[in-house]
Amino acid sequence: MVRFSAFSLSIFTQRLSLLGISLALCCLNVSQLHAAPTKLGAASFETYISDDGEPARVNTLLEKVFQKAELDIQLQVMRQAFLGSSVLTGKLDGEFAYVNLGEDSSNYVLSDIYLPIYLYAVSKEADVEAIKLFPHLKDNRVAIENRFANTPSFRLLKDIKWSRNPTTFDAFRQLADDRAPYLITTQLLARELNILLANDNEETLHFSAKPLAKTGFQIAISKNVANAERIVAQFNQAVSTMQNSGELNQPLDLAWLTKDVNGDGVADFIGHSNITTTSDLLNTAYSLDGKPTSEASAFYIDGDRYASLEEARAALPDAESSSPRESLLDKTTYQLLLRRW
Incomplete structure (x- = not known):
């Protein structure tokens, strides 16, 4: 009869346990390696x-x-x-x-x-700057993309004569052709059209007094x-x-962002040396949390805090060129629209 001493059995058991753990970890690593994205x-x-x-x-x-x-x-x-x-x-x-x-x-x-998405009413005419609420657009023809029009929030707004469009270009063309005096669009898209218009020496869009919807x-x-x-x-x-370190400024192609970084209830200005320069204006900053800036706002460059704009600009590169940046909207595609403007 074969006997195992207590010592031998203990070592044998430990080795089996270690082998089992090793196999389990190996299987886990292989599983993670081949896991579908x-x-x-x-x-x-x-x-x-x-x-x-x-x-x-x-x-x-x-x-x-x-x-x-x-x-x-x-x-x-x-x-x-x-x-x-x-x-x-x-x-x-x-x-x-x-x-x-x-x-x-x-x-x-x-x-x-x-x-964030800030939906504004925009127009060729300055009277849009008095609009603060959707009811102020009552009985007016307003262009809008289907992606927004076909949502519960907009389907409830029945007193507005919506001119629905399948694409951004079609919605902007409603303004260019004077088929709709107003357009509901995102702040960033309206900015890009304004860059295109300004670079072509055309009149730029006016914005409503505030965003009419936020998402x-x-x-x-x-x-x-x-x-x-x-x-x-x-x-x-x-x-x-x-967001706090400014690493998203360049992917968004935005020189300044704002957000309450230090938790004091006031939005701070966020820049990054890869894209923000000393000539970039603060009034072009885009809010990441909807909070207002004030004189108490701090400035963050590459994640470092500065108490004043002057100190922050000292950490930024000088602007190499004063030429305006190109719009993210394709100029060739929008050439016909610009001619109709």
Whole structure:
């Protein structure tokens, strides 16, 4: 009969345990190595989202964020009509440019807003500057893109004569052709059209007194995805860190951003030496949290805090050229619109 001493059995058991742990860790590493990426989709949106090489702020921004967050995310751009069904059938795990304007989001785990959207009324005429609320547009013809018009928030506004458009270009053409005196669009898109107009020596758009609606881009991951909460948490942390350090200025092509970085209730100015120069004006700053700036606002350059604009500008490179930057809207595409302006 074979006998094992207590000492021998203990060593044998320990080795078996260590072997089991090693195999388990090996399997886990192999599983992680070959895990499928999380697939998120979005519809194309001029200057924001594209898959054909056109300027796309959201694509560029998210590439940086996912890298920072060490997330394996695959982005797919598709037609709006296919987006919802692709998530429902599991072909996609969610959306990477989700905009909530009254839709039911209960099936999603939503991130924080990573890029706010401010919807303004704009016009060729200065009278739009008196508009503060949607009721002020009552009985007027107003151009709008379908992506906004086909949402619960806008379907409830029945006293406005909406002129719906499938694309950004079509919506802007409503103004160019004087078929609609007003347009509802995002602040950043209106700015890009103004750059195009100014560079062509045309009259620029006027803005309503304030945004008529506020929303923003989020990532929305189906609750059926097992690690959705973890992905969103890592994403939120990376976005916040990069906003505060100015790492998102360049992907957004914005010299100054504002956000309450130090938690005192007042928005601070955020710049980065890769894009912000001494000649960039503060009134072009884009708000990341909707909070107002004041004389108490601090200035952050590359994540470093400065008490005054003069100190902050001392840390910035001098402007190499005074020539205006080109619009993110394609000038060739918009040439016909400019001729009609």
